[in-house]
Amino acid sequence: MFGECHAHIIMDGKNYKAAVALHKSGVKEEVIRAHFRIWKEMGITFVRDGGDALGVSRWAKALAPEYGIDYRTPIFAIHKRGHYGGIVGHAFSDWKEYHALVVRAKEEGADFIKIMISGIMSFDCFGRLTEEGLPEHEICEMIRIVHEEGMAVMAHGNGDRPVRAAIEAGLDTLEHGNYLEQGTLDLLAGSRTIWIPTLAPVGNLLGCGRFPDEQVRRILERQMECISYAFEKGAAIGLGSDSGAYLVPHGQGLLDEYEWMKTAVGAEKEPALKKRLREAESRIKERSRRAC
Ligand SMILES: [Zn+2]
Numbered sequence: 001m002f003g004e005c006h007a008h009i010i011m012d013g014k015n016y017k018a019a020v021a022l023h024k025s026g027v028k029e030e031v032i033r034a035h036f037r038i039w040k041e042m043g044i045t046f047v048r049d050g051g052d053a054l055g056v057s058r059w060a061k062a063l064a065p066e067y068g069i070d071y072r073t074p075i076f077a078i079h080k081r082g083h084y085g086g087i088v089g090h091a092f093s094d095w096k097e098y099h100a101l102v103v104r105a106k107e108e109g110a111d112f113i114k115i116m117i118s119g120i121m122s123f124d125c126f127g128r129l130t131e132e133g134l135p136e137h138e139i140c141e142m143i144r145i146v147h148e149e150g151m152a153v154m155a156h157g158n159g160d161r162p163v164r165a166a167i168e169a170g171l172d173t174l175e176h177g178n179y180l181e182q183g184t185l186d187l188l189a190g191s192r193t194i195w196i197p198t199l200a201p202v203g204n205l206l207g208c209g210r211f212p213d214e215q216v217r218r219i220l221e222r223q224m225e226c227i228s229y230a231f232e233k234g235a236a237i238g239l240g241s242d243s244g245a246y247l248v249p250h251g252q253g254l255l256d257e258y259e260w261m262k263t264a265v266g267a268e269k270e271p272a273l274k275k276r277l278r279e280a281e282s283r284i285k286e287r288s289r290r291a292c
Helices: 016-021 029-041 056-067 095-107 136-148 160-168 182-189 213-232 252-265 267-287
Strands: 004-007 046-049 070-072 077-080 089-092 113-116 153-157 173-176 194-196
Touching: 004 252, 004 267, 029 056, 046 056, 046 267, 056 070, 077 095, 089 095, 095 113, 095 136, 113 136, 136 153, 136 160, 153 160, 160 173, 160 182, 182 213, 194 267, 213 252, 213 267, 252 267
Parallel strands: 004 046, 046 070, 077 089, 077 113, 113 153, 153 173, 173 194
Antiparallel strands: none
16 A cells, blocks of 8 residues: 555544534644544555644654554744745744744754645635735755754645745655646756646545536646656655545545546556656655755
């Protein structure tokens, strides 16, 4: 079984506000254990979380060995104040605060640092993001500081411009990465960056009625075309479902992600796909705790 390279143990795939609220007055251990049990039953032995602001993934890290799961977490994600990221972490307003958050994550046991460099897709309108992303020089500085602290960087990023800047700055793993242009995919393929494209949170929306299916399908198909292109170019691509996100249950989400990924690169390429996904996963494991 593949590892889950992008999960949110604090969420439940149904209603993130309700799921997060469960832990507001203290971490509910039983909720975490239920998610670990699902992964264990399915033979998923590697899980990489995206962090949260309530200490849930930190708590989970201590429980994971009981389930035989190699669980990695950034503890919390770091975002610029006033921008996207509040549900998964803490905000900074200046470089002093940013550096302090990086150090704090390290002290709390982070395996890598997670940063937020852009918004998310507006699922009711193809091509639109909730916000376009931070300026290039800020993204570059965020990555530089983390590497200087000896940690690897996981970046939540969508949109061509911010993602290009992050890859050029030596980003370790790119999460989501929707709406990339060909030049950026070429750059990605020749870089050290590992891409986790997270198709399940988009594809699983089809038919649910929350957003117009034709818009969701365009977003999904564009991402699949980018994956197919990057795969052919030799880019490092990993399997992460964003499980915990709406309609992406823990465990099943990873199976869904694999099916979407297989559709993207072509079922006839499955042996090569499996090999490439495993390679990316082992590089992600190696990279935790250090920037190489
Ligand atoms: Zn996520």
